[in-house]
Amino acid sequence: MPGDWREQALIPNQWYAVFESRSLxxxxxxxxxxxxxxxxxxxxxxxxxxxxxxxxxxxxxxxLGRIADGCIECPYHGLRFDATGACRLAPFMGRQFDIPSTWRVEAYPTREACGLVWVWYGNAEPADELPWFDAVPPGGGRTWQTQSIWPYHYTRLMDSNFDIYHFPFVHRSLNPGLGPVVVDQQVEDHGDHIDMRVTLGADSDGPANGLAEGRTGRRARKEFVLKVRMPNLLYLEMSPRFRLLAIMTPVDEERTWVFARYYADVPFGRLAAWIGGRFEYGLVQRQDRRILDTLPSGRLELGDYAYGTVDAGSRLWSEKRDRLRRAGEA
Known part of the structure; x- marks a missing residue:
């Protein structure tokens, strides 16, 4: 791989999801x-x-070309390349021409699973296992999914998903009465993945930080379950029946491809996932982007933020990313 920003940002020798299968x-x-x-x-x-x-x-x-005889055909002069990247036809040289082996395009090791197209980024032999979660089905009928390009470095987006305690503020209109205090947090390091449980509530002495109380006069308490798989997958249980799988794949040093799949374990689950997903992606994420637009741009480094104990999950992910990146360079 060329020496550029990717050497500092990407974890080499990993599978990265790059596209929806249904769109190919x-x-x-x-x-x-x-x-x-x-x-x-x-x-x-x-x-x-x-x-x-x-x-x-x-x-x-x-x-810009087409598929012909099992190859991709260049729109300029009709050269055809097979799945391995080898050139199989150069029309302007005639069919008897012995095509040099150097006339090839770079082909990435590619696999298809869980409704996604994955590529192997790195020089090592591709790993047999794709990054996924045991608790998450690969697809199914009770889902809705979407993809888009976000104008932020993927490390900033990964950090924002560990940051559960912004909910009572950024999403105040959607979570009235949700306490702002991290009353309990558990972060577990499992090598290639991180498990985190966060409970938001209130201090025992009543309202804090000016948030309105709930209708009962008491602060709501809510537990969130977050699982993160290296390098860039996350799974969030927003409720026992509504869950989100998200993947943040870098486009370049300023943009990220975001894939989101919503699961609804209720009757008429596909419809519920569509409604919930449209609401979450259309409204909740819009509220997030309003804040993300104001944050520093570029790759997130450990010293960029004044991390506290509530940021243990994000800090752990950043440390893992740095270790894996350095190991991949060795």
């Missing part, structure tokens, strides 16, 4: 992920392929 049909799709322009397409057998979106001949974007 019969045409090439150009995407930007992991600091590269990529092209995703399917072979005649339906297998997902992800390659660098640049023809080895003169650099034209392959995503």
């Amino acid at each position: 049909t019969g045409k090439p799709v150009g995407i930007e992920r992991l600091g590269e322009r990529l092209v995703a397409w399917r072979t005649d057998a339906g297998e997902a392929v992800v390659q660098r979106d640049r023809c080895s001949h003169k650099g034209a974007r392959l995503s």
Whole structure:
């Protein structure tokens, strides 16, 4: 990989989700992920392929081409490349031409699982296991999902999801009466993943920080369960029946592809997931972005914020990211 911002930001030798499976049909799709322009397409057998979106001949974007005879065809001169990246046809040289092995495009190791297309970023042999959560089904009928590009570094977004205690303030209109105090927090380090439980409530001496009391005159107490899988997956239980899976994959040093899948374990679950997901993504996330727009930009470093004990989860993730990044460079 080229020496650039990715050496400081990305964890090498990891599987990264880059696209929704359902959005990859019969045409090439150009995407930007992991600091590269990529092209995703399917072979005649339906297998997902992800390659660098640049023809080895003169650099034209392959995503503007088409799929022909199980290959992706360059829109400029018709060169065809198979799933491995090898050039199989150079029309202007004739069919008898012995195509040099150097006429190839870079192909990323690619897998498809859990409704997502994954690529291996790094020089080591791809790991057998994809990052996922045992408690989270790979798909199912009671879900709704969406994807979008956010104008923030992925490390800032990961940190914001550990920050449960912003809820009573940023989302005050949606959580009236929710206590602002972290009355209990448990953070567990399991190597490749982090488990965290946070309970928000109130001090025993009554209202704090000017928040209005609930209708009963008492502060609401609520527990949140957060699971984070390295490098960039998180799972949040917002209630026993409504859960969120989110993935933050870097586009470049300023933008992040955010994939969100909502699970609703209730009757008419797909409809409930759609309603809840639209509400959470459309309103709650809009409130978050209003604050994120004001925060420092670029890669988050451990010394950037005045962390307290309530930030143990985010600090642990940042430390793990740095260790894994350095180990990948060795």
